[in-house]
Amino acid sequence: METIQFLANGFAEAMQWHNLLFAFVGVLIGTAVGVLPGIGPMSGVALLIPVTATLTSGLEPEAAAASSIILLAGVYYGAMYGGSTTSILLNTPGESSSVVTALDGYQMARQGRAGVALSIAAIGSFVAGLVSLIGLVLLAEPLSAIAISFGPAEYFSLMILGLCAVSGLAGKSMTKALIMTVFGLLLATIGMDNVSGVARFTYDIPVLYSGLEFLTIAVGLFALGEVFKTILEKDDAGGDIAKIGRILPTREDMKKSSGPIIRGSLLGFFIGILPGAGATLASFFSYIAEKKMSKNPSKFGQGAIEGVAAPESANNGASGGAMIPLLTLGIPGSGTTAILMGALIMYNIQPGPLLFSDHPQVAWGLIASMFIGNIMLLILNMPLVKVFAKIIETPAKYLLPLIIAISIFGVYAVQFTTFDLLLLIACGIAGYYLTRNDFPVAPLVLGLVLGPMIENNMRRALTTSNGDYMIFLQKPVSLVFLLIAVLWMVIPLILKMRGRSVIINEEA
Numbered sequence: 001m002e003t004i005q006f007l008a009n010g011f012a013e014a015m016q017w018h019n020l021l022f023a024f025v026g027v028l029i030g031t032a033v034g035v036l037p038g039i040g041p042m043s044g045v046a047l048l049i050p051v052t053a054t055l056t057s058g059l060e061p062e063a064a065a066a067s068s069i070i071l072l073a074g075v076y077y078g079a080m081y082g083g084s085t086t087s088i089l090l091n092t093p094g095e096s097s098s099v100v101t102a103l104d105g106y107q108m109a110r111q112g113r114a115g116v117a118l119s120i121a122a123i124g125s126f127v128a129g130l131v132s133l134i135g136l137v138l139l140a141e142p143l144s145a146i147a148i149s150f151g152p153a154e155y156f157s158l159m160i161l162g163l164c165a166v167s168g169l170a171g172k173s174m175t176k177a178l179i180m181t182v183f184g185l186l187l188a189t190i191g192m193d194n195v196s197g198v199a200r201f202t203y204d205i206p207v208l209y210s211g212l213e214f215l216t217i218a219v220g221l222f223a224l225g226e227v228f229k230t231i232l233e234k235d236d237a238g239g240d241i242a243k244i245g246r247i248l249p250t251r252e253d254m255k256k257s258s259g260p261i262i263r264g265s266l267l268g269f270f271i272g273i274l275p276g277a278g279a280t281l282a283s284f285f286s287y288i289a290e291k292k293m294s295k296n297p298s299k300f301g302q303g304a305i306e307g308v309a310a311p312e313s314a315n316n317g318a319s320g321g322a323m324i325p326l327l328t329l330g331i332p333g334s335g336t337t338a339i340l341m342g343a344l345i346m347y348n349i350q351p352g353p354l355l356f357s358d359h360p361q362v363a364w365g366l367i368a369s370m371f372i373g374n375i376m377l378l379i380l381n382m383p384l385v386k387v388f389a390k391i392i393e394t395p396a397k398y399l400l401p402l403i404i405a406i407s408i409f410g411v412y413a414v415q416f417t418t419f420d421l422l423l424l425i426a427c428g429i430a431g432y433y434l435t436r437n438d439f440p441v442a443p444l445v446l447g448l449v450l451g452p453m454i455e456n457n458m459r460r461a462l463t464t465s466n467g468d469y470m471i472f473l474q475k476p477v478s479l480v481f482l483l484i485a486v487l488w489m490v491i492p493l494i495l496k497m498r499g500r501s502v503i504i505n506e507e508a
Contacts (some may be wrong), residue, residue, distance in 0.1 A: 006356070007137060008051050010364025013066060014372055019365070022055075022071040023373045027380065030078020034098075035086055041079035041336045045072050049343050065347035066362045070369040072343055076336050077129065077319045077370065080279060081377050084121040084312050089114060090403050092223035097279035097315035099445050100287045102222055104300060104307030115247035115386060115495050117308050122381045123249070125312035128265035129374030132320020136367055139324075149275060153471050157481035158274070159454045162281055163447065164485040174492065177443045180434075184447020185454075187212055190379035195459055196453075207419045214448055216411050216420045217375035220427025221434070221441040223407045225402050228432035247386055249305075257309035260290050264313030271314070272321020279315035279322075280449050284442075320370065325361055327349055 013019065016491045017113050033044035041289040052071050056064035081097035088105035101121065109115040148160075163181055182188050190201045191211030202208040249257065267289065290310040291300045300307050328338045330352030341351050349359050434441055465471035
């Protein structure tokens, strides 16, 4: 009952007119941030901290902190919402967690179902927001205790499981998927070693010391790869682009999507609780899980609505889950929550076990505003689905320059180097040739994202064990993750070999 009372007080705080305005401005800016490749929720939140400080300068310190964090959190989950738009319409991921959405979302758009894909993404995001909010209210303390018990060995094994599970995105060949995964891990090693400070694979080129920017490679492989495909294969269909039909999902679409939305929301929420895991890993896991569970896995990558519903729900569920370690333990689970934590400390409010007792106005006001913000996002996005969907009807001669402009602007806004623009073009050419020869690019992207996290956790674990690799098998949770990873790789091979032997016996 005490929790319900606190939540009611939180809604009273969030429903004040200035906080409603802050929530609306936050989700509106967040949607724009998600749509534009390169800015991302982290940059968007960081850029707005000084703005919120100015806007709330006339309020009491506690009220100012509550209003500021409501606006900044709105930018955070608004960006998760908006990232799907260009992924679906232009095959250009707005941020890293939207990469998986592009796999089926863009194919749906090419089939004239852009409106349905955008609607399902919006509905999935809304449901995930509600699920993560309920979880945040009910499970904050016990789940945080589990998350904090994860050490570097457990995180290393979880990431290895993620890489092995990427075989689910393999297309026709698991071997090709594994080659791309390893290539992604190799690219992740370029730059300065965080532990020793030694430059690796930089060849005395200063711009490589900071490593390869994830966004440059992802946008190049997906967005420019599609541009080169259209240009080189004359794939513009002479203006016969599929017309946008229905906007709202049919009953059959909702039936297919309801399970993936619920599963994606729950999976995303639980992965979001783990510090460092984040929305990108959640969206990959959710997509892989749905493909494994599907009776017809071959439809994934061809425009399956489940391939949009699951990852979009997961990345929004993860953004809610990431709030748990931030608010209850003072441990930011991602780069964006680290910036939110910095904003709270700026107002002399320390996130952690005492936040809910010392500053209930801020903690519960934020939780209530997340519910209100999700409703605002649904109301804001659903009427605009038809507007967004019209983009795909644009003739290729106008659409291709738009994709190129968004890609170059997004990359240059982050890096400010001509090297990244050249890398963008190179990745576009590589993306075209890789996809043409059925080398899936999603595993490469996941390897690039997880590479630094795998290396850091492995070295931390080996430091605590004095170089003893048995630590990964001695920790029960780590051992379970590694066993699942091995089974994930071995079982499909065994089934394939059995299938071949049956065919040989029948022929004999």
